[in-house]
Amino acid sequence: MTALTTIDFPGRLAAVVFCQxxxxxxxxCHNQALLDTAAPPAIAWADVLDFLQARQGLLDGVVFSGGEPTLQAGLPGAIEDVRARGFQVALHTAGMxxxxxxxxxPRLDWIGLDLKAPLHRYDSVTRVPGSGERAWASLRRWLASGVAGECRTTWHAGLFGVAxxxxxAExxxxxxxxxxALQECRGSGAGASLGRQDIDRLAAHFSSFTLRKA
Structure with a gap:
């Protein structure tokens, strides 16, 4: 758990609960320590609730991140626990x-959905067959819900091309x-960075566009 963040739940002061x-x-992936489903928890849920109880009036919300939070059968109950204490709820998910x-x-106030690639490139990024259909289905369900949030994509030229x-984006x-939010990878193997013209063309499709360096 991260006790305080100002960037993971826009406009709110929040704690982040990372789900294994x-x-x-x-x-x-920059959270590889969270990939193993069988790893023991670092903090008990009861201790998280005790922490939140003590932060009522100081924090606005709680972010469920990961790993992949929707992998957890206990996520819906945890969301209700958080809302019952007066906190708003955000979710970071890959939509799997x-x-x-x-x-x-219907119980979320904000969502960050990680859309990793065009459909035909998905399996090569996730290394899991059929992953793209599930992620794109989640994108459509989120957009139909009206819940506030952002779509985010991590990119470098080794994943798929600029075209x-x-x-x-279109x-x-x-x-x-x-x-x-476009998260452009840097470092060994990332390939060439996007030029200003490409960035401007990408941004033109959206009312809000953020370029991050990952």
Missing amino acids: GCPWRCGY YPDRLAAIL ELHAL RIAALGVTHW
């Missing part, structure tokens, strides 16, 4: 379980994404 386990194996996401969307990145904008 993820079935995907993206090569650029669209039905589970649809069930909790495919532009096509991805596609998600056409579906209704208005807030997109």
Whole structure:
């Protein structure tokens, strides 16, 4: 758990609860310690609730992140525990379980959905067959829900090309994404960075566009 964040739940002071386990194996994952579903928890849920009880009036919300939070059967109950204490709830998810996401969307105040690639490139990024269909289904369910949030994509030239990145931007904008965060990888193997013209073309599709260096 991170006791305080000002960046993971826009406009709110929040704590972040990192949920253990993820079935995907993206090569650029920066939370690899959270991938193993069988790893023991670092903090008991009762202790998280005690912490939140003491922070009532000081924090605005709680972010469930990971790993992949929707992997956890206890997530819906945890969301209710948090809301019962007067906190708003945000979710960071890769959308790998669209039905589970649809069930909790009405209880969320904000969502950050990690859309990793165009559909035809998904399996090469996640290293799991069929992952793209699930993620894109989750994107559509989120957009239909009206819950506030952002779509985010981590990119470097080794994952898919610049032309495919532009096509991805056009596609998600056409579906209704208005807030997109592009997280451009740096470092060994990342390839060339985007130029100013490419960035401006990508940004033009959205009312809110953020470029981050990952």
